Amino acid sequence: MASESFTMPAHRYVGRPVKRVEDPRLLTGKARFVDDLTLPGMVHASFVRSPHAHARIVEIDTADALALDGVLAVYTGEDLKHLRPMVSDGLPREELIAPPRMPLPSDKVRFVGEAVAVVVATSPYLAEDGRDLVDVTWDPLPVVVDPRQALQPDAPLLHESFGTNNCAHIADSAGDPERAFAEADHIVTKHFSHGRSTGAPIGLRGVVAEFEAQGGGQLTVYPSSQIPHSLRREIASTLGLPEGRVTVRVPDVGGAFGLTVTIFPEDVIIPELARLLGRPVKWIEDRWENLATSVHSKGMESTMEIAVDADGTFRAFRAHLITDAGAYSSLYSTPLCDSITAATMLPSVYAVDDVAYTIDNPLTNKCHIGAIRGVGWEPGQLLRETAIDEVARTLGMDPVELRIRNMIGPEPRRAAFGQTYDGGSYVESLERARDEIGYDAFRERQRTLREEGRFVGIGFSPFVEPTGWASKSGHANGQPVNFFDSASVTMEPDGSVTVTTGLHSHGQGHETTFAQVAADELGVDFGMVRVHYGDTDSAVFGMGTHSSRGAVIGTGSIVAAAGEVRGRLIALAADMLEASPDDVELRDGQAMIKGVASKALPIAKVAEFAYFGGEARTEAVTQRGLTATRTYDPLETYANGAAAAIVEVDVETGAITLERIVAVEDCGVVLNPMIVKGQVAGAVAMGIGIALLEDLVYEDNGAFVSGSLLHYLYPTTAEVPMLDLHSIQTPSAVSVGGVKGVGEAGTISTPAAIVNAIADALSPFGVSIDRAPVTPMYIRDVLRAAAERDPA
């Protein structure tokens, strides 16, 4: 099972902290985000949204809105009934039901914030004025917000025609877990209730669209998206246009974190309004809309059992995971993006081959669950790693030693559910984290401080995560989707290089890292390479950037395409130098005979000859020029690492202080260490938020109460300590260049380290931490309950 073999030339740029190409425009205010776009004749949209969690739409009175000066039109679900329903049917699993979603519903709403009408006016202010004048008569329906309750037979149904709220009930097992549970010395059970969090990028989501009706019609859409080509597919099919008549042109995007992997009603409604009105239309969400109506993530009620022998050997894992799906199955990721990811990665870095899981995905009257950084791998990690600390406490064993005793070796390995890990520093990462955080000295300090009435704790969280997400990793991880990703590389006549990719960059720095890869492959100066993406008219097809896939897919496809161009250049240069192609290399902007510096030609001369050299050129160049397009659908790659945290808990107030975080990251061969460090740090910060702060809260009646950044708290410089980041590089055994992905690691690993540290700090009180975020109020609740149980 070898990957296609590529010889990568000596690295001049890969592996170095090359400064980012993107930065100058972003630092000077010259970047162009979607809200910065203005088109001639453009008008503005604002959505009328439901204040009810579940209600029939009785009547929508638009008369007052339409009477307002500046309001051009109001559209309701009845007006947009001709659009095709948006159905999340992209994940071919027979267990999955996919409730259709009309872009604007005309029968009922299913969560607070669901749009029922859209007002178009000459300014954004007037559009909002008009929105406030639309009068909707509602008939409220019974609400279900608790996912366990939603699974009960008498629960209100979100989508009546399905007869159930459960989007998918899936059970699977590997090995013989029943037997292992029957034989093991102990069974340790852990329940965990995981809050809802989201990406909440600072850049608000938006869509600008224009439609040119002449010549068969051409729709151009400027969205904030991380999946331009996939979004084009959905817009074209919902509007009934050929994909070739739709251009998606994504401007700079102010962060995504998976949020725009989901395709939203606004993504198709705004283009449709542009078509109906014959004018460009713009919509920019506000922060409430972002928090209430875009995507939520990771809400999960779960139980895990570990069968363990008295000597600490893990015999089997078993889990029941209930993902609180929200009101719809999100398009395309479905609630399985959380539940099945958590389930199939349950064994993680442990040598446990007897594993069973059950997942349920009940619909509730809340915003839908979609793929956000770390997806279900994070709540799964939190569940498993807190359960393992419970095992350590039960057996009186050291949590680090217990883990190492049960961990897999560094070589490639087939995991219980059939994934093929490509090798990693599983034990080494944990040992590194343990040593860097000063574990032995910490225990002594912990004892001393406890005597002073101060409670510090330490927690560990080793992980492995799928990266380079594509067909094979999808199939191996319970999401049997096929991918198509490509890159094109063109050497221009002057020797400069244009790379296009179907990946997308919204903070990851692809304009830099991919230029590093291409420059090395072609032996040209970094500054000669431009990387272009985001425009479906001019960049080749791909499935966008998400699931820590950019580095793997980008490197693989660009190396392949650039390698082809390199081969043609070398053949041409060999003719020009009267040498054998085997003796020619491209380096430092020169085509030269290896070891003979005097026998060299500028690559630009070779390129110029390739375009304009007439009859004397090689056949490969006369037929295909200096452009090559190659696809790449890699074998499975898995990054790994470990997080360790030290916290102090004030038992009087419940306040938690993060004292230290160590994160060890092994993402294989590093393209740019500065960018990798930035990805890890950002992901860790998001993990801190998940562990301690971020919660999208609904009241029992389905009212949404986390609709501003005053309520939905992210970490600031005051909450994120200086991070202690370390790198180990275990090249992937299978990917081009040995590269693995890095985007999600810190988010997956950090919360479990923090929650374990909190539980460790509070171990003298005999309490169990079984929810996140861990807030001061929750700490006080569990401590109070413990004191009531044991008044001594």
Add this chain to the structure above:
Amino acid sequence: MAIEKREGPTVVHLQVNGEAHTAVAEPRLLLSDFLRQTLGLTGTHVGCEQGVCGACTVMVDGSPVRSCLTFAVQVAGSSVETVEGLAVDGKLAPIQEAFRTEHGLQCGFCTPGFLISANAFLDEHPEPSVEEIREHMSGNVCRCTGYQGIVAAVRKAAELRREVTDGV
């Protein structure tokens, strides 16, 4: 300042990045929208419209201000500085150079607000400690970086600014 009652669009004269501008503003028009839409200075970003995220921070008469919580008519006669005014003749200002060197930005959306806030902070605290940086910069939020590069960049900018000053 006496409060003057006005109705309807008002003519606002002001300086932005050293240039005089005259434009009409409705009383309810936010300064952020005035800068972005009326003057076309889209470098100032809006992330929450509630004064929490800090992305829209600009300088008004030498003090950092949330432009999403300020009406355009309130700054009539004032001098406003935005991110577009930081680089001079195409040369990045020390704070911009430091953010680039220390990888203090990823998607770059929050960055203009951070640059303005950091400059204002460094004006008052030319030799800040890391603790002071963390405390003062906590009024701006960034979702990408985890702040490691931002804190390092503010430190670095303090050095660069001192070099510039010392060099004069």
